[in-house]
Amino acid sequence: MLYRYVWVLLFLVYRGLFKRAFYHNTEVVKFKKAYILASNHCNAFLDPIVVAAQLKREVNFLVRGDIFNSPIKRYFLNALHQIPIYRGRDGLGNLKENNEQTFRKVYEILEENKITMIFPEGDCVPEKRLRPLKKGAARMAFGVMTKNNWEIDPYILPLAVNYAYHTQFRTEFMVGFDNSIRIMDYKELYLENEAKAINKLTQDIAIGIKNQLIEIPKHLEKETEILFQIYRSGLNYSPLLWRRNENTRLKAEQSLAKSIAKLETENLVEFEKVKANINKYGELLNQNNLTDNGIYSVLQFKSINLLSYLALPIYLLGFIINKPIKNFIEKSVQKKIKKDEFKLSIKMGFLLAIYHILALIVFSIAWLFIGIAWAFGSLILLYISSWWATLLNERYKLNKEIFSAKKFEAKNLEKFNIIAELRKNITNQFNITS
Numbered sequence: 001m002l003y004r005y006v007w008v009l010l011f012l013v014y015r016g017l018f019k020r021a022f023y024h025n026t027e028v029v030k031f032k033k034a035y036i037l038a039s040n041h042c043n044a045f046l047d048p049i050v051v052a053a054q055l056k057r058e059v060n061f062l063v064r065g066d067i068f069n070s071p072i073k074r075y076f077l078n079a080l081h082q083i084p085i086y087r088g089r090d091g092l093g094n095l096k097e098n099n100e101q102t103f104r105k106v107y108e109i110l111e112e113n114k115i116t117m118i119f120p121e122g123d124c125v126p127e128k129r130l131r132p133l134k135k136g137a138a139r140m141a142f143g144v145m146t147k148n149n150w151e152i153d154p155y156i157l158p159l160a161v162n163y164a165y166h167t168q169f170r171t172e173f174m175v176g177f178d179n180s181i182r183i184m185d186y187k188e189l190y191l192e193n194e195a196k197a198i199n200k201l202t203q204d205i206a207i208g209i210k211n212q213l214i215e216i217p218k219h220l221e222k223e224t225e226i227l228f229q230i231y232r233s234g235l236n237y238s239p240l241l242w243r244r245n246e247n248t249r250l251k252a253e254q255s256l257a258k259s260i261a262k263l264e265t266e267n268l269v270e271f272e273k274v275k276a277n278i279n280k281y282g283e284l285l286n287q288n289n290l291t292d293n294g295i296y297s298v299l300q301f302k303s304i305n306l307l308s309y310l311a312l313p314i315y316l317l318g319f320i321i322n323k324p325i326k327n328f329i330e331k332s333v334q335k336k337i338k339k340d341e342f343k344l345s346i347k348m349g350f351l352l353a354i355y356h357i358l359a360l361i362v363f364s365i366a367w368l369f370i371g372i373a374w375a376f377g378s379l380i381l382l383y384i385s386s387w388w389a390t391l392l393n394e395r396y397k398l399n400k401e402i403f404s405a406k407k408f409e410a411k412n413l414e415k416f417n418i419i420a421e422l423r424k425n426i427t428n429q430f431n432i433t434s
C-alpha cells in the first residue's frame with residue numbers, strides 16, 4: 001500500500017526534478033519471472049527510484065544496513081521494500097549473522113518469482129565509470145539455486161543508470177537494461193568449481209552493466225563533458241514528451257567517450273591538439289558568459305521564440321510557487337549536504353515533502369471555501385501551472401542564451417568567429433552532427 005502510494009508521488013515529482021528520461025529494453029523484465037537487478041550506483045536514493053518508477057512490477061531493494069537504526073525507520077523502510085545489507089565498515093553487530101538473514105529474505109523473494117535490486121559496486125560514487133564489483137550478487141544467485149536444488153529458474157538482469165549531471169535540478173537520465181543472464185546456465189561450472197562460477201558470473205554482470213553505461217576516464221572528464229554539450233545542443237526533443245523509449249542518445253554519448261579515449265591511445269600528438277582545442281573552446285565560452293546552446297543556435301540561424309512570452313502569465317503563476325521553493329532547496333542542500341552522491345536525492349526528498357504539504361494546504365482551503373470539486377481542480381491547476389512554468393523557464397533560458405550569443409557576435413565578430421571555428425573543428429573531428 002505505502003509502496004504504491006509513494007510510487008505514484010515519486011512518479012509525479014520526478015517529472016519536475018528531471019528534464020527528460022530515456023529508457024531502453026524495459027520489456028526484458030518479464031512477468032512471473034524472478035530477477036536480481038544489478039546496477040551501477042552513482043546517485044544514492046535516486047538510482048532505485050528511476051528504475052522502479054518505470055517498472056509495472058514492484059521491486060525490493062538491498063540498501064545500507066546502517067540506515068535501519070530506529071523502529072520507525074525500519075517500519076517505513078520495510079514497507080517500501082527496503083532490505084538491509086550490512087558492510088564491515090558500518091560496525092553493526094554480527095556481520096555474518098545479519099547478512100545471512102538478508103540472504104534468506106532475498107531467497108524468499110526470488111522463490112516467489114519477485115524482483116530484488118542490488119548495487120554490486122558496494123558503495124555510491126557520483127562518477128561516470130564502473131568500479132570493481134563485489135561478489136554478493138553472484139553468491140545470492142547461486143545461494144538460492146542450491147537452496148532449491150536448482151529447481152527454480154531466476155535471472156540476473158544487468159542495467160545502468162546514467163545522469164547528464166549528478167547534482168543538478170532538471171538534469172536528464174538514461175536507464176538501459178541489458179540482456180538477462182540465466183543463472184541455470186552456470187550450473188555445470190558451479191558444480192565443478194564454485195569460485196570459478198562466482199567469478200565468471202560477476203564478470204558477466206560487469207560486462208552487462210558496462211554495455212549500458214557511459215564510461216569516462218577520470219582524466220578526460222572535462223573534455224568529454226564539453227563534447228557532450230556540443231552533441232546535446234543539436235538534439236531536438238519535444239518538451240511535452242518526457243519519457244523516450246530509445247538508446248540512441250546513450251549510444252551516441254558512449255561513442256563520443258570512447259572516441260576521445262581511443263584517440264589518446266592511438267595518436268597522442270593529435271590527441272593533445274584536439275584536447276587543447278576543446279579546452280580553449282570551453283574557456284572562451286566561460287570567459288564570455290556564453291553557452292554552446294547559444295552559439296549553436298546562432299550558427300543555425302535560430303531566433304528567440306517570442307511566441308513563448310504569450311504564456312508569461314502561466315509562467316508567473318508557476319514562478320511565484322516554484323522559485324522560492326527551489327531557492328530554499330538549493331541553499332539548504334548546498335549548506336547541509338557535503339557529499340555529491342546525496343545532493344540530488346535530498347533535493348527530490350525536499351520536493352516531495354514540500355509539494356505534498358502545499359497540495360494538502362491548497363486542497364483543504366479550496367474544499368473548505370468552494371467545495372470538493374474545486375479542491376481537486378485546484379490541485380490539478382497547481383500541478384499543471386508548476387510544470388508549465390518549469391518548461392517555460394527552460395525556453396526563456398534558451399532565449400537568453402541566444403540573445404547573449406547574438407549580442408556577442410554583433411560586438412565581437414572576430415572573437416565569435418574564433419569560437420565558431422573551434423566548434424567546427426571539434427564537430428568535424430568527432431563526427432558530431434550539430
